[in-house]
Structures are given as structure tokens and as C-alpha cells.
Amino acid sequence: MSGFTVSSTVDSIAIGNFDGMHLGHKALFEKLTQNGGIVVIEHFRATLTPHIYRTFFTDLPIFFYDFEFIRQMSPEAFVKKLVIDFPKLSRIVVGDDFLFGLNRSGNTESLKKLFCGEVIVIKEVKLKEQPIHSRFIRKLIESGELDRANSMLGRVYEIWGEVVSGQGIGKEKLVPTINLSTGKFLLPKPGVYATETSIAGKYFASVTFVGHRVTTDGNFSIETHIIDKNLSDIRGKVSIRWNRYIRRNRKFDSLDDLKKQILKDIEVACEKR
Numbered sequence: 001m002s003g004f005t006v007s008s009t010v011d012s013i014a015i016g017n018f019d020g021m022h023l024g025h026k027a028l029f030e031k032l033t034q035n036g037g038i039v040v041i042e043h044f045r046a047t048l049t050p051h052i053y054r055t056f057f058t059d060l061p062i063f064f065y066d067f068e069f070i071r072q073m074s075p076e077a078f079v080k081k082l083v084i085d086f087p088k089l090s091r092i093v094v095g096d097d098f099l100f101g102l103n104r105s106g107n108t109e110s111l112k113k114l115f116c117g118e119v120i121v122i123k124e125v126k127l128k129e130q131p132i133h134s135r136f137i138r139k140l141i142e143s144g145e146l147d148r149a150n151s152m153l154g155r156v157y158e159i160w161g162e163v164v165s166g167q168g169i170g171k172e173k174l175v176p177t178i179n180l181s182t183g184k185f186l187l188p189k190p191g192v193y194a195t196e197t198s199i200a201g202k203y204f205a206s207v208t209f210v211g212h213r214v215t216t217d218g219n220f221s222i223e224t225h226i227i228d229k230n231l232s233d234i235r236g237k238v239s240i241r242w243n244r245y246i247r248r249n250r251k252f253d254s255l256d257d258l259k260k261q262i263l264k265d266i267e268v269a270c271e272k273r
């Protein structure tokens with residue numbers, strides 16, 4: 001971003017990386033004015049809400065700053081930039097662990113000294129004594145603890161992907177599945193999950209497998225079966241909401257055995273919703 005005005009209307013901003021747009025982040029957004037905006041310091045490592053997906057979880061405008069550029073600025077230069085980019089800026093909202101500028105040398109105290117307007121510092125938001133942070137939510141997802149991750153997110157964890165072609169075995173011998181390629185999104189640990197799948201904006205109850213298809217070709221796949229619906233020729237973008245872990249990935253002796261298990265998974269998914 002250059003030194004030109006980025007927004008001539010925004011008068012309050014929340015600053016951070018905001019991967020996940022979780023309950024801690026939302027506490028900051030609640031302190032913004034009607035003309036508020038979110039400044040994302042983007043380091044391109046976000047995996048819960050990579051890049052533009054953050055916009056799906058807020059109505060506020062989001063402004064992206066490249067971390068590589070910002071990290072070279074002194075705290076003074078960074079605050080100066082904010083004031084140039086947002087000439088109406090009168091309020092900045094951050095969490096109490098917020099650090100910024102060269103070598104992370106700026107903190108909430110220096111921000112208060114350098115910025116002429118109001119600085120609101122939010123106390124760390126917790127859930128049952130557990131601090132809420134993107135890094136902890138990632139760990140929970142990676143270990144299949146979707147219940148806790150979803151509670152910290154304040155929503156069900158959702159990822160988006162492009163439909164890709166599979167082996168063609170599912171439809172013929174097991175159950176039909178949509179195979180997905182999901183790019184940067186963090187995947188839950190391998191196994192089977194009770195999920196909801198969105199196709200063209202409509203959510204369907206589903207059961208999703210993630211992992212290596214050890215029973216068939218051994219390849220890694222993300223496959224979702226829409227329960228009680230016969231949908232054909234699904235293309236383009238599809239999203240999955242991960243409600244609950246059902247079981248681990250297993251190698252079955254035959255496709256018949258795998259099919260029996262998948263039918264049980266569907267029952268469990270319906271019960272666990």
C-alpha cells in the first residue's frame with residue numbers, strides 16, 4: 001500500500017492478522033464505530049480464513065497490509081502511515097498482546113503515545129479459562145477437537161474447495177462423494193466427520209472423509225457424501241462445515257466392509273448433528 005488515502009470515511013480500525021475471525025477478534029470489532037474497518041496485517045500463512053475468506057465473517061470493510069512491508073517500519077512510521085491512509089481515524093482497537101513495527105518493538109503503550117486519538121485495548125478473551133487464539137484453534141482442529149474449536153470460533157469451522165474428479169469407485173460400489181481440493185485451508189486430522197456441505201449457497205447434511213484412501217488407491221482425498229440426496233454433476237466451489245469427529249481412517253478388507261462402515265457413519269452423523 002502507498003501513502004495515499006486508503007479510506008476517507010473509516011474513522012476506527014482494529015488491527016491484527018485475524019486468521020479465524022474468532023470470538024477474541026469479534027470482541028475488538030464490537031468496539032468499532034459505524035464507519036469502522038479492519039486492518040489485516042497479512043503474512044500469507046493464515047489457514048483458518050486465508051486471505052479474502054476473512055471477509056466472509058464480517059460486514060466491515062477489510063484493508064490488507066503486507067506484513068513484509070510493515071515489519072520494516074518503526075512504530076512511529078507505522079502509526080504515521082495509518083493516519084495518512086485513514087485521515088478520519090480517531091480510534092484504534094487492539095488486544096492487550098498487540099505488538100507492531102520493526103522487531104515487534106511497538107506495544108499497546110507505545111501505540112497510545114504515538115496515536116493522537118483513542119486507543120481501546122481489549123483484555124484477552126477466554127472460553128472457560130482457556131485463552132482464545134488462532135494458534136490454539138489450529139491445534140484443536142489438527143487434533144480433531146472440532147467441538148472446542150467451534151466454540152472458540154463462535155461458529156462451525158468452514159473451508160472452501162474446488163470439486164475435482166475421484167476414482168469413480170464411490171458412486172459405483174460405495175456411496176457417491178464429492179472430491180475436493182482445498183488449497184491453503186487447514187484440514188482436521190484424518191478420519192470421518194459429521195459435516196454440512198454447501199452447494200450453490202445451500203447447506204446439506206453430509207459425512208466427510210479426510211485422509212489417505214488406504215482401502216483403495218492410497219491417495220490423499222477429501223470426500224464428502226451428501227446424506228439422503230441424489231445430487232449429480234456438482235462442479236465449481238463447495239464448502240464444508242466440520243461439526244464433529246466420528247472415527248479414525250481405517251483399512252478395510254473389502255469394499256463391502258467399507259460400505260457397511262460408511263452406512264454406519266451416516267447414521268452416526270445424523271445422530272450427532
Ligand SMILES: Cc1cc2nc3c(=O)[nH]c(=O)nc-3n(C[C@H](O)[C@H](O)[C@H](O)COP(=O)(O)O)c2cc1C
Binds near residue numbers: 165167209
Ligand atoms: C463416510 C466415508 C468414510 C470413509 N472411510 C474410509 C476409511 O475408513 N478408509 C478408507 O480407506 N477410505 C475411506 N473412505 C474413502 C473411500 O475409500 C473412497 O470414497 C473410495 O475409495 C471412493 O473414492 P472415489 O470417490 O475417488 O471414487 C471413506 C469415504 C466416505 C465417504
Ligand SMILES: Nc1ncnc2c1ncn2[C@@H]1O[C@H](COP(=O)(O)OP(=O)(O)OP(=O)(O)O)[C@@H](O)[C@H]1O
Binds near residue numbers: 019023122131
Ligand atoms: N483472545 C483475544 N482477546 C482479545 N484480543 C485478542 C485475542 N486474540 C487476538 N486478539 C487481538 O486481535 C488482534 C489480532 O490478533 P492476531 O491476529 O494475532 O490473533 P491471535 O488469535 O492472537 O493469533 P495467533 O494465535 O496466531 O497469534 C490483535 O490486536 C490481538 O491483540
